[in-house]
Amino acid sequence: KQEVTQIPAALSVPEGENLVLNCSFTDSAIYNLQWFRQDPGKGLTSLLLIQSSQREQTSGRLNASLDKSSGRSTLYIAASQPGDSATYLCAVRPSTTSGTYKYIFGTGTRLKVLA
């Protein structure tokens, strides 16, 4: 059974720092991995999608890497800003022959960037 965990659970950093959020999954058989941002009580905003054949994806100050064989992904945020404060979730889509494509979400990292 696929399990997804994220470390750390919470993180507080001063503005301007570069930071790394970690996501681990137990089964390397995945189609893709997606990183989301969620503000308190709000919906999920997609940040980056990495296909299983890709190693990394970049969007602005965000860079996500994927090492499928070791079951790890990292989200790198450069020059953090207070507006980056949110919960960051990673989600994997397991490979399956049954034609189901649900996401399994990680436990999330709650980020606070201090001004």
Next chain:
Amino acid sequence: AAGVIQSPRHLIKEKRETATLKCYPIPRHDTVYWYQQGPGQDPQFLISFYEKMQSDKGSIPDRFSAQQFSDYHSELNMSSLELGDSALYFCASSLVDLAGGPRYEQYFGPGTRLTVT
């Protein structure tokens, strides 16, 4: 660009009542997913539909049912509501490439916040 639409955005019900949540996927998307996110928890998969047929079922209580209609919108029906059903309910949609697997991104709606009192 059109996004996933969910209605209502907020819903307050009493215990033992019934609730219906609606989801309108992005045009031309053929797959709809429902997720439940309890307070302080990560989203949990409930059920999905591909081309109007149920394609997968997760931890969905027997009190809940769902369907996808001919126009691809989906409804989640929840009966005999319990306090523990209070949560944020997300709908997501995507395209499925049957040849290459789910290469396409899953887009999430803003969610329906259900409060059961």
